[in-house]
Amino acid sequence: FPAAKAKGKDADTSRQRGSELNANIPRQGVNIASDFARRIEAIRALPPEQAVIGITAHDCCELCGPTECVLAGGQNLCLHPAKSGYPAHLHNDRVVQAFRKAAVEEIRASEEDDHE
Numbered sequence: 063f064p065a066a067k068a069k070g071k072d073a074d075t076s077r078q079r080g081s082e083l084n085a086n087i088p089r090q091g092v093n094i095a096s097d098f099a100r101r102i103e104a105i106r107a108l109p110p111e112q113a114v115i116g117i118t119a120h121d122c123c124e125l126c127g128p129t130e131c132v133l134a135g136g137q138n139l140c141l142h143p144a145k146s147g148y149p150a151h152l153h154n155d156r157v158v159q160a161f162r163k164a165a166v167e168e169i170r171a172s173e174e175d176d177h178e
Contacts, residue, residue, distance in 0.1 A: 114168045117142070133162055141165075
């Protein structure tokens with residue numbers, strides 16, 4: 063059955079309601095992207111000593127997760143000194159440099175504690 067067509071001032075009412083509804087609902091991707099950006103910003107604001115808590119020669123930092131590495135400034139890239147390399151595109155990132163330096167120092171200190 064063909065849908066009844068609205069006439070006059072009500073002709074676009076259902077379409078307008080749909081457009082208004084869509085305008086009031088934030089797009090999912092925007093929320094995810096802004097949450098991700100806030101998380102990256104929070105990770106990068108950490109003091110290096112706090113970022114490397116829990117790191118050992120074999121284990122990642124406590125704040126690292128399956129999709130982000132604290133040492134990489136929250137990127138989806140593992141920068142654990144004993145598990146991976148140090149990509150050239152991050153060599154000039156001062157936050158990553160500070161986190162990596164703190165990680166190396168923490169691993170050395172924990173290894174020295176293990177030998178005493």
